[in-house]
Amino acid sequence: MSSDARAERHGSAAWTVVGAQEVRDLWLGGSALLLALAFSLLLSIMSYLAATNTELNFLEQRESVSLLAQVSIGAGSLLALLAAADSFSGERERGTLESLLLTPASRLQLTVGKLLGALSLWVAAFAISIPYILFLGRGVGVAGDALAVGFLLGSLLAIFLASLGQIISIFAASNRVSLTLSLFLLLALFAPTQLPASAEQGWAGELLFRLNPVTAAERYVGRVIMQGEAGSQDAAWLVSPIVAAAVFAVVALFVGARFLRLRAGG
Amino acid sequence: MTEAVRQHAVDAARDSGSAQAATYSVEAQGLCKRYGSVTALEDLSFTAEPGEILGVLGPNGAGKTTAIRILTAILAPTEGTFTVAGVPHTRPAEIRRRVGVLPESAGHPNRQTAEEYLRYHARLYGHSRASARAVAQRLLDEVGLADRSRSLIATYSRGMRQRLGLARALVNDPEVVFLDEPTLGLDPAGQRQVLGLVRRTAGERGSTVLLSTHLLDEVEQVCSRVLILHRGRVVSAGTVAEVARQAAGPRRARLRVAPDLVSRGVDALAATTSIEDVRALDGQPGALVATFRAGPDEDTMSAGLRAVLDAGVPVLAFEVEGARLSDAFLAMTEGR
Numbered sequence: 234m235s236s237d238a239r240a241e242r243h244g245s246a247a248w249t250v251v252g253a254q255e256v257r258d259l260w261l262g263g264s265a266l267l268l269a270l271a272f273s274l275l276l277s278i279m280s281y282l283a284a285t286n287t288e289l290n291f292l293e294q295r296e297s298v299s300l301l302a303q304v305s306i307g308a309g310s311l312l313a314l315l316a317a318a319d320s321f322s323g324e325r326e327r328g329t330l331e332s333l334l335l336t337p338a339s340r341l342q343l344t345v346g347k348l349l350g351a352l353s354l355w356v357a358a359f360a361i362s363i364p365y366i367l368f369l370g371r372g373v374g375v376a377g378d379a380l381a382v383g384f385l386l387g388s389l390l391a392i393f394l395a396s397l398g399q400i401i402s403i404f405a406a407s408n409r410v411s412l413t414l415s416l417f418l419l420l421a422l423f424a425p426t427q428l429p430a431s432a433e434q435g436w437a438g439e440l441l442f443r444l445n446p447v448t449a450a451e452r453y454v455g456r457v458i459m460q461g462e463a464g465s466q467d468a469a470w471l472v473s474p475i476v477a478a479a480v481f482a483v484v485a486l487f488v489g490a491r492f493l494r495l496r497a498g499g
Numbered sequence: 500m501t502e503a504v505r506q507h508a509v510d511a512a513r514d515s516g517s518a519q520a521a522t523y524s525v526e527a528q529g530l531c532k533r534y535g536s537v538t539a540l541e542d543l544s545f546t547a548e549p550g551e552i553l554g555v556l557g558p559n560g561a562g563k564t565t566a567i568r569i570l571t572a573i574l575a576p577t578e579g580t581f582t583v584a585g586v587p588h589t590r591p592a593e594i595r596r597r598v599g600v601l602p603e604s605a606g607h608p609n610r611q612t613a614e615e616y617l618r619y620h621a622r623l624y625g626h627s628r629a630s631a632r633a634v635a636q637r638l639l640d641e642v643g644l645a646d647r648s649r650s651l652i653a654t655y656s657r658g659m660r661q662r663l664g665l666a667r668a669l670v671n672d673p674e675v676v677f678l679d680e681p682t683l684g685l686d687p688a689g690q691r692q693v694l695g696l697v698r699r700t701a702g703e704r705g706s707t708v709l710l711s712t713h714l715l716d717e718v719e720q721v722c723s724r725v726l727i728l729h730r731g732r733v734v735s736a737g738t739v740a741e742v743a744r745q746a747a748g749p750r751r752a753r754l755r756v757a758p759d760l761v762s763r764g765v766d767a768l769a770a771t772t773s774i775e776d777v778r779a780l781d782g783q784p785g786a787l788v789a790t791f792r793a794g795p796d797e798d799t800m801s802a803g804l805r806a807v808l809d810a811g812v813p814v815l816a817f818e819v820e821g822a823r824l825s826d827a828f829l830a831m832t833e834g835r
Contacts, residue, residue: 250622262610328606332667334573336623337596495573 247338248345255350259316265354268312273361279304280365287369298370299458301362302383303451307423309358310390314415317351317398321493322411331495344489348399348482355391359384375458382457386450389474393446394419396481400488406496422447443470446477522585524549524675524707525570530579532565532731539565541731543579547709547724549674552701554722554739555711558832562731563711564603567677570709571600584674596624599673599706601664603680609653613644613663616652617670624671638666642696658689665696675707676700682717690714694721715825725824727831734831743827751790752800754807755816758784767810773799785815 245253259265283297324330333343363380370376398415405411425432425441425448433442442448453470523546530543540562547553557563568574570583572591581588584597608616614635621631639648642662647655655663661681668676678697682690698721701708710722718725718739725742727735735742756764761779768777768789780786791799800819807814820826 245622247623250619254619258608258610327608328602328604329608331573331602332600332605332620333623335571335595335598335600335602336620337592337625338623339592495568 246342247336248342248349251338251343251346252349253346255320255347256353259350259353260357265312265316265357268315268354269357269361272308272312272358275308276301276305276362276365280369283369293459294369294373295375295459295461298366298373298375298379299455301365301369302379302454302458305358305362305366306383306387306390306450306454307426307447309355309362309387310394311419312354312358313351313391314394314398314419315412316354317348317395318402318411318415319408320347320351320399321402321489322405322408323402325406325496326408334493334495339490340493341486341490344399344403344486344493347489348395348485351395351399352391355387355395359387375461378461379454379458382454386454386471386474389471389478390446390450392478393474393481396478396485399485400481403485403488403493426451444473446474449473522549523547523582524551525553525581525583525709527566527570527581528579530566530569530581531577532562532569532574533577538731540569540576543728543731543733545726545733545736547675547707549707550701550705551724552697552708552710552722554718554725555709555728556713556715556718556725556828557711557728558713560730561713561728561832563713563728564679565731566728567600567602567679567709567711571595571598571677596671597674599668599671599676601661601668601676601678601681603683603711605664607652607655607660607663610651612649612651613639613655613666614648616663617666620667620670634670638669641669641699642666643692656689658685658692661685661689661693662696665693665700669700669704669706672704673706675709677709677711679711680713681710682712682714690717697721715828719824727828729832735827739824743824751788751820752803753816753818753820754787754789754814755785756787756807756812756814760812761785761787763810764807764812767806767812768803771803771806773802 279301283300287294287297321330324333334340362383366379366383367376370379397418398411401414401418402411405414422445425445432438442452449470449472453467453474456467456470525545525547527546528544530540531538532540543562543566545553555563555566565574569576570581572583572588572594576588583594586593586597588594611619614632617635617638618628618631621634622628626634636645636648639645642665644659644662644666647659652660652663665678665681668678681697682693685693694717697708697710700706710718712718722739724738725736726733727742754764754768761784764787765777765779768774768787773792774789775792776790778788780788789803791803800817804814804817
């Protein structure tokens with residue numbers, strides 16, 4: 234073995250190398266910029282509609298901020314899901330997974346790095362939404378709460394959804410299968426947010442809303458921003474997003490470490 | 500795998516290097532891989548010495564890729580043991596650190612440049628940023644891609660991608676290099692470039708190379724020894740010449756004599772007891788084909804040649820069919 238190959242063994246941990254490369258691939262050559270552009274376009278339209286409706290008194294200002302925070306949480310975590318759903322099935326489809334598995338980086342490190350790369354889309358989405366929330370929340374002292382709650386809940390949902398997408402990607406033979414299944418599950422999780430408030434009536438309805446991390450996050454954001462309640466007052470709504478993020482992240486890492494492998498033909 | 504073939508495969512390197520310590524770059528013992536009722540690999544045993552280029556031959560589905568995936572520790576064998584670069588199979592991460600692999604039909608990230616791609620892999624092997632950059636530049640220079648190092652891989656030809664894949668396989672300066680069909684789909688110039696790199700990898704770096712292919716010409720060009728796999732089993736092992744001899748060839752020899760002496764040559768050969776049949780080839784002036792009663796050996800070949808020469812017919816060319824690797828390969832893999 235030559236000197237330059239063996240002498241340097243103090244490089245970064247493999248998961249940081251994989252994570253950094255994933256971010257570079259997503260943002261410099263991949264779809265992240267396009268998705269971020271679409272996201273900012275969506276927020277611009279939403280902000281315009283919310284602002285004009287507020288002017289016409291159809292929407293309260295707090296309601297506008299809450300709506301925008303919820304959209305940015307939902308769409309931002311969707312971006313993380315899309316990136317994660319592509320993480321390993323994409324490598325498998327492009328024929329590059331075998332080369333990655335042949336490196337000394339453990340499968341756990343590969344999984345951590347890819348997950349962090351996918352979460353970079355949520356971080357960018359949140360950064361994009363900051364000026365919109367500040368603009369809509371000006372004068373009512375709600376922007377700070379909206380940003381704090383938005384970042385917390387968005388991060389939890391992004392971790393949950395990215396982990397879910399990555400688990401599917403680890404097993405999926407193709408990108409199409411991975412993305413389709415991930416989006417289907419996402420729609421199933423988001424569907425209850427479109428139900429009328431009456432659906433939440435009764436213990437069964439409330440339990441379902443509290444168990445679903447997406448609906449629980451939406452309710453929590455709404456209560457804190459619109460009703461001006463203290464964050465700790467409705468902390469029970471945080472249980473589901475926190476548990477979902479923690480459990481799915483651990484499961485994704487476990488599945489990656491144990492089940493990430495080549496399938497027949499690659 | 501017959502006991503004789505297996506023993507030969509395991510002992511070949513050991514016998515040839517009796518004076519040196521028995522340290523092998525690769526040593527496999529009874530490797531098997533089964534997927535349910537399907538056996539992909541059965542009782543694979545062989546050794547490879549440092550600096551050797553070992554050809555692993557076989558038709559599609561013979562088990563070559565499975566064998567490579569097991570030996571590079573990304574697939575666990577159902578049975579058997581192996582060591583690679585002195586590291587036992589129970590330490591897969593350490594094996595991966597010491598081997599380089601060009602997988603069959605390896606893909607490349609089209610949106611990266613060749614330099615970025617190699618830097619990334621070098622860093623996964625523990626190189627610092629600066630060291631990874633130096634390794635990438637050195638390898639790109641070695642495989643002749645230095646002038647295209649900043650181009651996107653998407654713009655590379657298939658031959659350039661294969662050379663880049665080979666560079667990636669060498670990024671950790673491996674002790675053992677596994678190349679799975681490295682010249683597949685390349686034009687003759689591309690094949691020559693890749694085979695030149697394979698020779699240099701073994702010759703200048705001293706790495707052991709396991710070259711999996713079903714292209715026999717390239718094995719004859721670069722390999723010192725070969726294994727022939729068929730349906731997951733080793734059907735022959737040894738040097739190219741040994742394997743060619745092991746084949747039960749068609750027992751025929753071709754001769755070329757002066758066209759006006761063909762009939763005299765046919766008569767002389769027909770009178771030889773070891774020859775069953777002899778005939779002149781239509782449309783090929785001066786060409787004769789003699790079929791021996793048994794596999795031609797030195798005595799029967801000499802007797803046949805002597806008979807022709809004694810009849811006053813100069814022999815312009817003589818070739819025993821079945822003495823080439825391709826004949827052995829076909830004999831061992833067709834109709835079995």
